[in-house]
Amino acid sequence: xxxxxxxxxxxxxxxxxxxxxxxxxxxxxxxxxxxxxxxxxxxxxxxxxxxxxxxxxxxxxxxxxxxxxxxxxxxxxxxxxxxxxxxxxxxxxxxxxxxxxxxxxxxxxxxxxxxxxxxxxxxxxxxxxxxxxxxxxxxxxxxxxxxxxxxxxxxxxxxxxxxxxxxxxxxxxxxxxxxxxxxxxxxxxxxxxxxxxxxxxxxxxxxxxxxxxxxxxxxxxxxxxxxxxxxxxxxxxxxxxxxxxxxxxxxxxxxxxxxxxxxxxxxxxxxxxxxxxxxxxxxxxxxxxxxxxxxxxxxxxxxxxxxxxxxxxxxxxxxxxxxxxxxxxxxxxxxxxxxxxxxxxxxxxxxxxxxxxxxxxxxxxxxxxxxxxxxxxxxxxxxxxxxxxxxxxxxxxxxxxxxxxxxxxxxxxxxxxxxxxxxxxxxxxxxxxxxxxxxxxxxxxxxxxxxxxx
Numbered sequence: 032x033x034x035x036x037x038x039x040x041x042x043x044x045x046x047x048x049x050x051x052x053x054x055x056x057x058x059x060x061x062x063x064x065x066x067x068x069x070x071x072x073x074x075x076x077x078x079x080x081x082x083x084x085x086x087x088x089x090x091x092x093x094x095x096x097x098x099x100x101x102x103x104x105x106x107x108x109x110x111x112x113x114x115x116x117x118x119x120x121x122x123x124x125x126x127x128x129x130x131x132x133x134x135x136x137x138x139x140x141x142x143x144x145x146x147x148x149x150x151x152x153x154x155x156x157x158x159x160x161x162x163x164x165x166x167x168x169x170x171x172x173x174x175x176x177x178x179x180x181x182x183x184x185x186x187x188x189x190x191x192x193x194x195x196x197x198x199x200x201x202x203x204x205x206x207x208x209x210x211x212x213x214x215x216x217x218x219x220x221x222x223x224x225x226x227x228x229x230x231x232x233x234x235x236x237x238x239x240x241x242x243x244x245x246x247x248x249x250x251x252x253x254x255x256x257x258x259x260x261x262x263x264x265x266x267x268x269x270x271x272x273x274x275x276x277x278x279x280x281x282x283x284x285x286x287x288x289x290x291x292x293x294x295x296x297x298x299x300x301x302x303x304x305x306x307x308x309x310x311x312x313x314x315x316x317x318x319x320x321x322x323x324x325x326x327x328x329x330x331x332x333x334x335x336x337x338x339x340x341x342x343x344x345x346x347x348x349x350x351x352x353x354x355x356x357x358x359x360x361x362x363x364x365x366x367x368x369x370x371x372x373x374x375x376x377x378x379x380x381x382x383x384x385x386x387x388x389x390x391x392x393x394x395x396x397x398x399x400x401x402x403x404x405x406x407x408x409x410x411x412x413x414x415x416x417x418x419x420x421x422x423x424x425x426x427x428x429x430x431x432x433x434x435x436x437x438x439x440x441x442x443x444x445x446x447x448x449x450x451x452x453x454x455x456x457x458x459x460x461x462x463x464x465x466x467x468x469x470x471x472x473x474x475x476x477x478x479x480x481x482x483x484x485x
Contacts, residue, residue, distance in 0.1 A: 057083040059091075059139045062125050068144040071116045075143060079125045081107040088130035095123050118145045152231030155180040157188065159240045160208055160418060166215055166246045174211045176240065178203045178227035186228045193221040203227060215246040270402040271297040273304055277354020286310075286404070295353035296402040297451065301368060303361075304353060306447040308405040315347075317405035321412065323424070323439035340412060340445055347447055361448040363413035363425035363434065370432050371399045385425075389432035397432040403446075410435075410443040 061080040069075070077093055084106050085091065091109045092099035102109040102125070115121065126138035158177045166172040178188055189200040190211045203209050215221060224241035228234060272280040273295035275288065284293040286309060297304045308317040321340045340360055348356045372389035389397055396406045408430035417423035417436035425436050426443055437443070 056136070057081055057085055057089070057127065058136050059125060059127065062139045062141050064123065064141055064143045066143075068146065070146050071118050071148040072114055073145070074112050074114050076110060076112045077102070077123060077125070077141075078108070078110040079104075079139065081109070081127075083107065085127065086129075089135065090128050091125065092128050093123055093125045095121070099126070099128065115143075115145050118147055120144050149232065150182070152184070152229070152233065152235055153181050154235035155185050155227040155229050155237045157225065157227040157237040157240050159242070162242050162244075164242065164244055166244050167249050168216060168218060168246055169214055170249070171212045171214055172244065172246075174213075174223070174225070174242075175208050176211065176225055176227075177206065177208050178237065179206050180227075180229050182229065182231055184230045186230045186234075188225055188227050190225045191223060193223045194219075215244075218247055220245045269299055270399065271299055272402070273297050273353050275353060282401075298368065301365075302451045303365060303368075304355065304449050304451055305369070305403070306347070306352070306358070307403060308407075308446065310405050317407055317444075319444075320442040321445040322442050323412075343445065344447060353449075355449045358447045358449045360412060360414040360445070363415040363427065365448055366411060366413050366425075366427040366446075367434060369399075369403070370397050370427065370429070372397060372432065385433075385435045387432050388434060393432055395431070396429045398429045407444050410437065412443045412445050 058081070059079055060082050063078045065076045065078075066073070079091055079093075079102065081091070091102050091104070093102055093111055094100070100111065102111040104110055120142055121144070122140060122142045124138050124140045126134045127136050129135045156179050158179075160175040160177050162174040163172070174190070176188055176190075178185055183205065185203055185205045187200050188203045188209055188211075189198055190213075191198045192213050192215075194215060194217075196213070199211060199213075201209060201211070211225075213223075220243055222241060222243050224239045226239045227237040229236075272282060272284045272293045274280050274284070274291045275294045276290040278291065279297075280291070280293055286293050286307065288294075288311075294307060295304050296307050306315070309315045310317055321343060324339055344358055344360060347358045352358060367388060370388045373394040378386075378388060378390055395408055398406050400406060406429050408428075410426040410428045413425045413427065415425040417425055420436070420438075422440075423436045423438050425434065427434055
């Protein structure tokens with residue numbers, strides 16, 4: 032009788048079926064997204080936990096609505112990070128895929144929210160408009176600053192005066208000048224600094240603007256009796272003629288070099304005393320041009336160019352011209368105060384503007400020639416630096432009433448000014464010394480001509 036081999040085969044089939052029945056099915060137990068809500072561009076992390084490790088050849092994938100992407104992980108934890116830029120409520124779905132890329136089991140879905148991206152905040156900018164490097168004790172020292180912010184969220188400007196006083200914070204307006212005033216009480220050098228701040232997120236500060244200011248005591252002023260002068264009733268409007276020795280003159284006075292001849296003009300409104308140009312071919316002649324360069328050789332080839340502006344100013348002070356030793360180069364604001372529009376039509380130009388002060392086509396010169404004769408048709412230098420270029424200065428053209436700026440390397444006319452204060456006896460007008468200095472200056476100019484500089 033043959034052995035029965037059928038029984039073992041049946042046994043093996045039943046055994047394998049029983050073993051297959053004991054295999055545990057892998058499912059997705061949990062999904063999550065972190066964060067659940069964030070601005071566009073944020074990196075979101077999607078995660079899935081499994082009940083058991085994936086069978087061989089199986090993968091776990093995620094879709095955001097346009098195809099599945101494989102997630103990475105091991106054992107029972109998988110994840111995927113992605114930056115999302117589409118705003119609004121978003122959905123995702125995670126599924127187990129078999130080796131044939133067919134979903135095996137139930138997929139899990141979830142949602143999250145993408146908000147609009149927060150705007151990028153930019154730091155404001157701060158510019159120094161005007162500040163001196165010196166100050167007088169117990170006298171107001173002024174700094175003008177201007178702040179800008181491209182995000183339109185400018186907040187304030189903070190000033191630290193550098194003398195242990197409390198910082199000063201003032202609300203600022205975009206692109207508008209802000210003036211700070213401070214009084215230093217002691218003689219020393221102080222370093223002030225300022226910065227602008229905004230209200231952005233995060234709040235940002237500009238780069239600091241700073242300057243060293245040297246503070247000194249005011250110079251003592253000796254008050255003495257005024258020099259002997261022709262008795263002339265004082266005028267409160269218009270102009271008054273001033274003599275070489277500083278005395279007041281009647282309107283009938285004429286130009287000359289004698290002590291009581293007319294040489295300067297006082298503006299009765301401002302109190303300023305102005306230089307009046309001559310027509311005698313020497314130092315104060317109307318034809319001379321001046322340069323900011325401290326090198327007379329720069330005048331080579333330039334007709335009627337003499338010396339640099341500060342040398343001329345020192346020379347006028349040395350001879351106590353019109354009884355004063357405080358002559359200086361006028362500011363552009365002071366020069367503009369001399370503009371006269373013959374037709375009576377004028378416009379207002381502030382300290383940062385340039386253009387014509389007289390409307391239309393005014394007659395030349397645009398200055399009161401009765402009190403300022405020998406005025407040339409050209410540009411007259413001021414001491415005011417052009418804000419946009421430190422190597423340029425404001426000027427006024429009394430031919431057309433034009434207020435403009437030009438580089439220091441150029442040439443122009445010059446009319447000095449001084450404040451009306453009483454001088455001490457040792458600095459009053461000395462006619463002999465003035466004649467000597469004028470002769471010396473004329474000799475120097477002649478030597479320059481002979482040497483080919485003019």
